[in-house]
Amino acid sequence: xxxxxEVPGTGGADDGLAVRTAGLTKRFxxxxxxxxxxxxxxxxxxxYGFLGPNGSGxxxxxxxxxxxxxxxxGRAWLLGAAMPDxxxxxxxxxxxxxxxxxxxxxxxxxxxxxxxxxxxxxxxxRTARRRAEAxxxxxxxxxxxxxxxxxxxxxxxxxLGLAAALLQPRDLLVLDEPTNGLDPQGTREVRHLxxxxxxxxxxxxxxxxxxxxxxxxxxxxxxxxxxxxxLQGERAALTERGAARLVVTTxxxxxxxxxxxxxxxxxxxxxxxxxxxxxxxxxxxxxxxxALGPTPPEKVSAALVHAGIDLLGLExxxxxxxxxxxxxxxxxxxxxx
Amino acid sequence: MxxxxxxxxxxxxxxxxxxxxxxxxxxxxxVLGRRRNQVLLAGLALVPVLLGTVLALTRDSxxxxxxxxxxxxxxxxxxxxxxxxxxxxxxxxxPLCIGIASGDAVAGEAxxxxxRYLLVVPVPRTRLLTVKAVAALVFAAxxxxxxxxxxxxxxxxxxxxxxxxxxxxxxxxxxxxxxxVAGIVAYVALSLTGLVAVGLFFSTLTEVPVGAMAATVVVAxxxxxxxxxxxxxxxxPGLLTHHWFDFAEFLRVQVDYGVLGQGLAVQAAxxxxxxxxxxxxxxxxxxxx
Ligand SMILES: Nc1ncnc2c1ncn2[C@@H]1O[C@H](COP(=O)(O)OP(=O)(O)O)[C@@H](O)[C@H]1O
Ligand SMILES: [Mg+2]
Numbered sequence: 001x002x003x004x005x006e007v008p009g010t011g012g013a014d015d016g017l018a019v020r021t022a023g024l025t026k027r028f029x030x031x032x033x034x035x036x037x038x039x040x041x042x043x044x045x046x047x048y049g050f051l052g053p054n055g056s057g058x059x060x061x062x063x064x065x066x067x068x069x070x071x072x073x074g075r076a077w078l079l080g081a082a083m084p085d086x087x088x089x090x091x092x093x094x095x096x097x098x099x100x101x102x103x104x105x106x107x108x109x110x111x112x113x114x115x116x117x118x119x120x121x122x123x124x125x126r127t128a129r130r131r132a133e134a135x136x137x138x139x140x141x142x143x144x145x146x147x148x149x150x151x152x153x154x155x156x157x158x159x160l161g162l163a164a165a166l167l168q169p170r171d172l173l174v175l176d177e178p179t180n181g182l183d184p185q186g187t188r189e190v191r192h193l194x195x196x197x198x199x200x201x202x203x204x205x206x207x208x209x210x211x212x213x214x215x216x217x218x219x220x221x222x223x224x225x226x227x228x229x230x231l232q233g234e235r236a237a238l239t240e241r242g243a244a245r246l247v248v249t250t251x252x253x254x255x256x257x258x259x260x261x262x263x264x265x266x267x268x269x270x271x272x273x274x275x276x277x278x279x280x281x282x283x284x285x286x287x288x289x290x291a292l293g294p295t296p297p298e299k300v301s302a303a304l305v306h307a308g309i310d311l312l313g314l315e316x317x318x319x320x321x322x323x324x325x326x327x328x329x330x331x332x333x334x335x336x337x
Numbered sequence: 338m339x340x341x342x343x344x345x346x347x348x349x350x351x352x353x354x355x356x357x358x359x360x361x362x363x364x365x366x367x368v369l370g371r372r373r374n375q376v377l378l379a380g381l382a383l384v385p386v387l388l389g390t391v392l393a394l395t396r397d398s399x400x401x402x403x404x405x406x407x408x409x410x411x412x413x414x415x416x417x418x419x420x421x422x423x424x425x426x427x428x429x430x431x432p433l434c435i436g437i438a439s440g441d442a443v444a445g446e447a448x449x450x451x452x453r454y455l456l457v458v459p460v461p462r463t464r465l466l467t468v469k470a471v472a473a474l475v476f477a478a479x480x481x482x483x484x485x486x487x488x489x490x491x492x493x494x495x496x497x498x499x500x501x502x503x504x505x506x507x508x509x510x511x512x513x514x515x516x517x518v519a520g521i522v523a524y525v526a527l528s529l530t531g532l533v534a535v536g537l538f539f540s541t542l543t544e545v546p547v548g549a550m551a552a553t554v555v556v557a558x559x560x561x562x563x564x565x566x567x568x569x570x571x572x573x574p575g576l577l578t579h580h581w582f583d584f585a586e587f588l589r590v591q592v593d594y595g596v597l598g599q600g601l602a603v604q605a606a607x608x609x610x611x612x613x614x615x616x617x618x619x620x621x622x623x624x625x626x
Contacts, residue, residue, distance in 0.1 A: 066457045069623040091459035092348045098457065102450025106372065118363035119460040121356035122348035164454065168348070 018044045018203035025073030034060040036227040050207040052224030058207040092122040095170040101161030105150035135163040154181035175206045244292040249313030252286045364472040378483045385422035385488035393495040414499045415492025422488040432557035439473040439536025440549030447544040447626045481526040521584045531607030538615040544626040
């Protein structure tokens, strides 16, 4: 066993976090504060979904993490190493995709990877070819390796970007919008790849402005809005936090009585269905929703049954991250700033 | 996987010179393999071919009255085709090619977005800049050599290589003549280093390579214009282009190395100034492309 302190680049600042920032801030010369006092905490081994609408500051944060831009305030550590000072030492263990792929258009995918590998002082030139082929195969580009980059489709470009991040074994992957431009199948493949890498022990920080695309692979989530990190933590715990709603299905004839019972046990925002059901379906099923609050659902069902109401269905609905975001900001997730 | 095991053995970097050379090889392959740059070199090589052909066909010394005396001597000695072609390319074509190559060096990667990926590999910024500078210098040398070598070959084929008549009228044997012309080629190549540094600096300022290229060429042109204005004669000795044509010194009986040294010293000063500016800018700039 190696103690973290003995591994260069993982000095005293290592507290089991693969990415840590403290008060990270970027004020552009225009005066705009794109990132404002962000405290990221990405545990080692996590798949951290860095989510937020377009323009919320995700890419700017990632640029500072990788030493491409200097913070105007605060600090950042990758794998325990302070950035950007220790970039040369720590970045070989970090694979990155930043704001979309970018390669030389007239070089082939393979030649582009060779170019990046030639810049890596820690890469063994003797294995360069083999590692490039392996990375290309891994992202499904093996057959297009010899094609010039400019002939690649958007999805293939994105894949080549991922292949570049996988040229070497990595402890941390920082993937900025890796599913941009991919079709649903490609998006599934990226999710699969992320899960596979995480299973092998790589920490993954993955950003997206499309919550639903990435939400399911994340163990942790951080949500950005207007340069602020609104909340972060384990995904399961975060969605628990959202206000749960109860959906009761009963007969149309019993709606009024059911609403009374629900209000009686202390539920709020009780919403009966709008309008009167069609005469032919006057006895059909109808859904009533209510904010659950602290009331246990089993108490509600007992009260309904006790009042003689036919309980056709009862469901507790937790908000997903998107609804949570809307709840927290009062804005839709897809608003760009 | 336990946390303590998570950081695998840290990768061991190759010694800096080894890493530097590997990147330089890749950079040279990129610069010299690029179609546009090959076309530029071919275009330059075309100059002595055209000039030699025209002179061979007309076989007259129509040019002898106009240009410096060595242009008129071409038909008598192919060696002078090298000198005449360099003389023709030096005011504009060579600065243009160098402006394109050096202006593109960093800005081209920034504009394409490949710069951010090189930097997160990570390529240390100083290493990247020095590699870019050396590659731009190599391209400048190739540009001069493209003119010189084709000039030599075409001149030899059309007119043969003979003993060289110097500016004063005295003659030196062909061997010494070749050495003197080689001196001219080297001096011209070194005279362009200042412009390479200027181009590299502009290249660190922008993500629009064409802007950096144009600015570099403009610097060469403005310098030439200023050099022709007697009102600003005080600054002439320090101008980027002022000493460019001092290569004619090699055609005197007694080569005045003082004059040549002065020209090279001015270039060294421009390289130092704009090299430092480029370094200061590039090592601190935010990469926002
Ligand atoms: N180089 C820059 N100069 C000025 N403003 C910028 C720059 N880069 C980004 N911004 C602004 O900062 C904000 C955050 O951008 P970004 O980090 O790219 O957001 P995201 O990646 O979450 O979509 C945006 O409002 C954007 O316009
Ligand atoms: Mg972004």
